[in-house]
Amino acid sequence: MPSQREIRRRISSVRNIKQITRAMQFVAASKLKRAQDATLQSRPYSEMIDEVLSDLAAVLTAEEHPLLARREEGTRLLIVFTTDRGLAGSLNTNTIRFAARQITEQAGDLKVVTVGRKGNAAMRRARVPIAAAFDGYGDRPTFAAILPLARLVTDDYLAGTYSTVDLVHPSFVSTLVQRPAVDRLLPIEPAEDTGGIPGHQFIFEPNAGDVLRSLLPRYVATRIYQAVLEVTASEQSARMVAMKSATENAQELIDDLTLTYNKVRQSNITREMIEIATGANAAR
Amino acid sequence: MPLRLEIVTPERRAYEDDVDSVVLPGSEGELGVLPHHAPLLSTLGVGELRIRKGGQEEFFAIAGGFLQVRPDRVVVMAETADMASDIDLESAEKARRDAEQALTEGFDEPADLARARASLQRALLRIRVAERRHREGPRHRG
Numbered sequence: 001m002p003s004q005r006e007i008r009r010r011i012s013s014v015r016n017i018k019q020i021t022r023a024m025q026f027v028a029a030s031k032l033k034r035a036q037d038a039t040l041q042s043r044p045y046s047e048m049i050d051e052v053l054s055d056l057a058a059v060l061t062a063e064e065h066p067l068l069a070r071r072e073e074g075t076r077l078l079i080v081f082t083t084d085r086g087l088a089g090s091l092n093t094n095t096i097r098f099a100a101r102q103i104t105e106q107a108g109d110l111k112v113v114t115v116g117r118k119g120n121a122a123m124r125r126a127r128v129p130i131a132a133a134f135d136g137y138g139d140r141p142t143f144a145a146i147l148p149l150a151r152l153v154t155d156d157y158l159a160g161t162y163s164t165v166d167l168v169h170p171s172f173v174s175t176l177v178q179r180p181a182v183d184r185l186l187p188i189e190p191a192e193d194t195g196g197i198p199g200h201q202f203i204f205e206p207n208a209g210d211v212l213r214s215l216l217p218r219y220v221a222t223r224i225y226q227a228v229l230e231v232t233a234s235e236q237s238a239r240m241v242a243m244k245s246a247t248e249n250a251q252e253l254i255d256d257l258t259l260t261y262n263k264v265r266q267s268n269i270t271r272e273m274i275e276i277a278t279g280a281n282a283a284r
Numbered sequence: 285m286p287l288r289l290e291i292v293t294p295e296r297r298a299y300e301d302d303v304d305s306v307v308l309p310g311s312e313g314e315l316g317v318l319p320h321h322a323p324l325l326s327t328l329g330v331g332e333l334r335i336r337k338g339g340q341e342e343f344f345a346i347a348g349g350f351l352q353v354r355p356d357r358v359v360v361m362a363e364t365a366d367m368a369s370d371i372d373l374e375s376a377e378k379a380r381r382d383a384e385q386a387l388t389e390g391f392d393e394p395a396d397l398a399r400a401r402a403s404l405q406r407a408l409l410r411i412r413v414a415e416r417r418h419r420e421g422p423r424h425r426g
Binding site for chain 1: 290292293294295296297310311312322323324325326327349350352354359361363
């Protein structure tokens with residue numbers, strides 16, 4: 001049986017942990033709100049880019065730009081999005097396991113670009129060839145911050161280094177559910193031209209080819225930015241949920257320890273009373 | 285018929301309202317849009333965007349992007365869009381000094397030179413748009 005003092009010390013240390021996890025839970029909740037706002041705010045731009053792209057696709061063919069052209073052979077590139085920091089439940093584990101499945105399912109040459117320190121560490125451990133590693137986008141990623149990554153991927157693809165580029169990222173289903181997903185980034189597959197005015201009715205300035213040439217790199221950057229925003233929102237919500245259950249577990253532990261403490265205290269008192277009674281009896 | 289104007293950037297929706305007309309910095313020169321304009325898709329340069337609405341004018345400094353015009357709607361997709369009244373003159377001046385400084389130092393790569401030139405251009409534009417607001421006062425021109 002542990003001593004009363006030992007139990008007291010454990011209770012106070014668990015109480016400290018509970019305070020920390022609780023604080024982290026609330027911080028994550030407020031950051032989650034901000035991350036969700038950022039995702040919502042960025043949506044109109046990305047929807048418009050998609051719309052313009054499908055307008056252009058109606059008047060242009062895949063041969064007009066190499067970012068649209070399919071290649072049969074070459075190295076696959078996966079961009080794996082994880083968080084920089086841990087304590088986010090099973091978010092990173094799930095994403096990394098999902099990425100590993102993507103890697104092993106298809107044979108052939110493959111490289112990864114990691115976004116986030118956790119993914120980078122995991123890929124290094126697994127000895128997957130890493131083409132580049134990005135991290136430190138923080139809780140409020142800016143569009144400007146992801147541009148170097150977008151430029152690198154676009155340039156390498158244009159140089160013929162890769163046959164396809166896929167994004168592997170947690171997709172934010174709800175606060176409780178984040179499911180890893182894989183999306184094709186390159187070659188670009190424009191959506192059907194359905195919304196509003198058919199593409200061929202537009203006047204293009206300077207011409208359709210030039211508009212397309214300046215649109216495509218921005219399309220790539222926008223897709224990557226969206227994935228970064230999604231991993232940020234997922235991180236905060238996963239952390240919030242994980243810290244909530246950690247706080248509850250700590251409380252449970254405190255309750256158990258308090259019970260043990262009282263039992264120990266009770267048995268100590270009982271023992272002392274027996275000792276005193278025995279001592280008094282013997283003296284008589 | 286009103287003309288719906290939306291200005292969106294990758295990070296946020298910067299403006300959304302019904303306007304009378306809008307003048308934009310097209311890549312091929314300034315471009316004025318009134319209601320019932322023909323459908324148009326154009327690239328945009330770095331410059332000043334002027335909104336006219338009920339006898340009042342508003343200014344934005346915008347950089348890089350696209351324009352989609354439909355008869356009843358104009359959507360500006362810009363990399364950055366700053367409303368004149370939101371521009372901080374001091375930080376714009378600082379950005380200009382930094383860019384000028386960078387330009388005097390020389391570059392190893394042509395891409396760096398292009399980037400520095402672009403940021404100088406943007407800083408100068410923001411200063412111009414912000415000063416216009418100071419000269420003319422905000423939103424009370426008849």
